Amino acid sequence: MQIVILKDAASVAEYGANIFIEQVNKKADSVLGLATGSTPVALYQELIKANQSGQVSFAESISFNLDEYLGLDGSHQQSYRYFMNEQLFNHIDIKQENTHVPPGDAQNPVDACLEYESAMANKGGVDVQLLGIGRNGHIGFNEPSSGLRSRTRVKTLTKETIDDNARFFSEGEYQPHLSITMGIGTILEAKKIVLLATGENKADAVRDMVEGPLAAICPASALQLHQDAVIVIDEAAASKLAHGEFYKHIESENQKLQSYLAELASQAK
């Protein structure tokens, strides 16, 4: 894992956004794996700015979101489809038909999961997957104890996740306790993974993901198995890491290597 520790949430968003911008500029028809939650919002704002200023176009891009509440259709204000339209898709030049969110209103949710997997495979799989992390270490809606090789499926939410997300629902409003989520095995097939975490309340989960054992009880620890996972965090989210200084040292060495390679490439021209 590449651990990038930055000073604040704004720097995390900017760093993460640049990975997506570079990816799409390199391959216009990239398949982007997207996420909901509060953490990605600032990254999406960076993508909107970059798109509107002509720095990147998503006209050929394809997206697949990680998860959706089961029982909410896309017009429901708390659905993740609605969130994505509001926070990103309506403000950039991506074609709506190229955006995919698991169907929360599927009549047969089990078949819908299989179809979602096939749709991703038909597009050649995800090039870059964006992730947040839950306080309990979940990625997507893969709650603790999720199989490390799980695929897209119906998943029951923990009480902790339901409580964390209750802030988005008004009092008395129906809040789903089931979801459709890409599995951990599905997520690990992305060619690159970018996980963002900010704030003190993510520090335990970040420590368990990076320095804990590989274990289903911390689903994000599965990223230890991925060959190109970038963990972008602010100082507060990094505050419980035992080896934070070492990760910063690795990053500064990485940067030197990148400058050296860039220099080599420019000499070869």
Ligand code: PGA
């Ligand atoms: P948050 O959610 O960004 O709202 O903290 C992250 C997650 O649960 O994956």
